[in-house]
Amino acid sequence: MAGIYLHIPFCKQACTYCDFHFSTNLSTQEEVLALMREELRFRENELAGEKVNTIYFGGGTPSIVGADDIARLIQTIADQYDLSDKLEVTLEANPDDIEIVKLGSWKTAGINRLSIGVQSLNDDVLRWMNRSHNSKQAKEAVHLALEQGFETSTIDLIYGMPEMSEQEWIDTLKYVSDCGINHVSAYNLTVENGTVLSHQIKKGARIPPDDHTGSLHYGILVDRLESNGWDHYEVSNFAKPGFRSTHNSNYWSRIPYVGVGPGAHSFADNIRRWNVSSNQHYLKKFSDGSYFESEQLTRTDRINEIIMLGLRTAIGIDTYSLEAEGFSIFREHEDYLKSFIENGMLEWDETYLRTTRKGMYFADRIASDLFLVS
């Protein structure tokens, strides 16, 4: 199996918290999209005949480019790559871009899943985040997408804002649980360097998010969704039974993927590579092949990736894949694992070593404890 990621690096406006690569200069759109098709063709051999089971349009804001552009990109993939019969094709969409005509064209183009950037149902929050929609639009967009047959869609939420009360968060989750959507990704607000938000916090214009609120909201999130029958299958991802995201899951199982477009990452053959995070540089450097950097993973890197990613998921660390690297995690960390299994942070079923509900709160810390150092 394999995946394809397409980074659409354009936005109408900048969200204050976002540190993904995007540009609000839309004039190069056509050129960049044409070059992405070129990149797809150029890299067709990288997946070595693996069947592609997921295509993902991320951004930026993929919903602001024309549906015909999306169709052309999907067509290019279909022409060059071997597609699986069971194919997930996701497009990230802002609620204010979701309308009935567009939904029809996306469906025609081959999109079968939307990732709707709801973020919050608090209009004040949406305003300071500089989102281009309000909560009413968000709910309407979700409703419309479901109605038009995008029932595998997902919504994105952000929590941990100091001004969001517990009750507000509970109400948001109640809406999510009842609205008919089958997948949610929810993220703690983090302040990334270089964002408008970090600048505002430095100036004292905004209260920084605190650990206490973050973990409080996270606890509510996990409790509410799990008790409503959601499958908490990764730190920040929840699905109704049968609705896990193929694309996201591929990342955590270290399945290869080709990422095209400015700032996109790829993984295949033990190499992680990333395209330059600048539309201009992407356009300029593509022809001489200097538009990306890469890193060959060492054995230690691979082992640490398996540990780090495995601990984030409900599946857990596949200890056989560690054995295949000649690494016995039980031999290496016997006492540590014993005590963590005893105190209910980890569990072990002869094949998989995974964090418990309690342990998942500390997945990073446990991962770094279990890391191999070279």
Add this chain to the structure above:
Amino acid sequence: MKHIRNFCIIAHIDHGKSTLADRLLQETKTVSERDLKEQTLDDMDLERERGITIKSHAIQMNYQHEGQEYVLNLIDTPGHVDFSYEVSRSIAACEGALLIVDAAQGIQAQTISNLYLALDHDLVIIPVLNKMDLPGAMPEEVKDQIEELILCDRDEIIPASGKTGLGVDKILEAIVDRIPAPKGDPNAPLKALIFDSVYNSFRGIIAYFKVINGEINSGDKVKFVHTGKEYLADEIGVLRMKQEPRKSISAGNVGYIISGIKEAKEVKVGDTITHTNDPTKEAIQGFEDVKPMVFAGIYPVDTEDFEDLRDSMAKLQLNDASLVFEPESSMALGFGFRCGFLGMLHMEIIQERLEREFGMTVITTVPNVSYHAFVKGSEMVIVNNPTDLPEPNHIDHVEEPFISAQIITASEYVGAIMGLCMEKRGVLKNQVYLTTNRVELVFEMPMAEVVFDFYDKLKSISRGYASFDYHPIEYRDSHLVKLDILLNGKQVDALSAIIHRDKAYEYGKKICVKLKELIPKQQFEIAIQAGIGSKIIARETIKAMRKDVTSKCYGGDITRKRKLLEKQKAGKKRMRQVGSVEIPQSAFMAVLKIND
């Protein structure tokens, strides 16, 4: 011998000693204009940066006066109270001293105590009023101070400026005219005073000496009286800008000896050199085996570097015999060394030299003094590490070192300084007005109270207008207790401290608060407690961390995130663990920042 003059310079830090010394070297053409780096005499980088002399130095000049050539030996002395024994030995090698006083700042405590040392040794004092070029110079007022202090004639005071060269010629004339030639018997058995030693990686230890009686020749068999060791004088010579070998050095003169000595501790400042065959009957008076005053643990940051640290300390000791150390182990810090230093400055210097010259990063525990614990029905135990204090029920009493502290300040700060010293358990012993506005205060106080948090406070309450000097007096009985720090019930040995009982509560509270700031949250709650014996006197709690996982980890995040966690792991490796609690290095120095 009658054309030799041996002199030292007494000055407070920053009063311009080194600059003026450089002028003398220039004027006598000992050093060419081109070779004159600023402050030629201070050759350690550290000395130049800090503007103080750590080691003694000596240099010989030739000076023509009234048709006669004179040999002038300048013996430079360390400028810090930590090294007062070395100062006393340098003074003992001289017949005269230049007393350099900053015309803008006046006389300071350090100057006075060294001046008294010089007067004790019957040195002729030549008062010099330096920095006359400064706009803030107040020559008449400072002349009053000098006059009163050394009972000299006002016109004996030489106005000078190291910067402009003013008075340099007058100083040289005064050295020849006023300082007597050394008295000694060139025909008596050899008797030479070692006043310093330096380490040279090719030639071993080089000892500096002044010949009191007799004559030393290259190739002589010599004996160091106090260590009892015998050597062959491979090379002797005089100290000019370079070492210049000579065949012989006779009574009154100053020189160096190289005799294949590998370790600094074989050359003790104050020791007497004599001939093996025809030894002097009595050694030179005033020899002391210098004892460390301040102790602290030094541990490698990475426990695997213990052997490297041992090698580095051993190399440091080769050229700094006043550093003592012995291996010790701590539950919290692993294997390291309990080190003894002459004082806090000496401790800082050692720490910096370990880092600069040997690339070692170390954890230094909070310094303490040496205590005498008297165990019931048994003998006295010397306690250089708080954890070695016997159990309270076994102790009859504990004694701690007291010092006599001399502080000179402007009269408006007297109240604040008295308050500070009393808070530090000091007792005022004397108060003298040196001039209408300058006061000398003498306190007796426990050495432990000045080890940390004293100099800085003194400076800030006096806005820098207080100078401080001390000397140890005696051990006295004090009501001392051992305060332990516990993390989740487990004692952190490296944080134990011996402290006066009346201060234990406040101190315990403060250190718990400080540790709360310095120890990162962990998955469980951490109780920080301070206790005396089994009694808990203070407590703080670090709440459990509720979550340690980042939200997003997709295709583009994996590499960055893995590297971040690897870095965290490396950082954690540098932390120390007590029970299940991880402690960062900074926590071990928490006490030093207790009032921040």
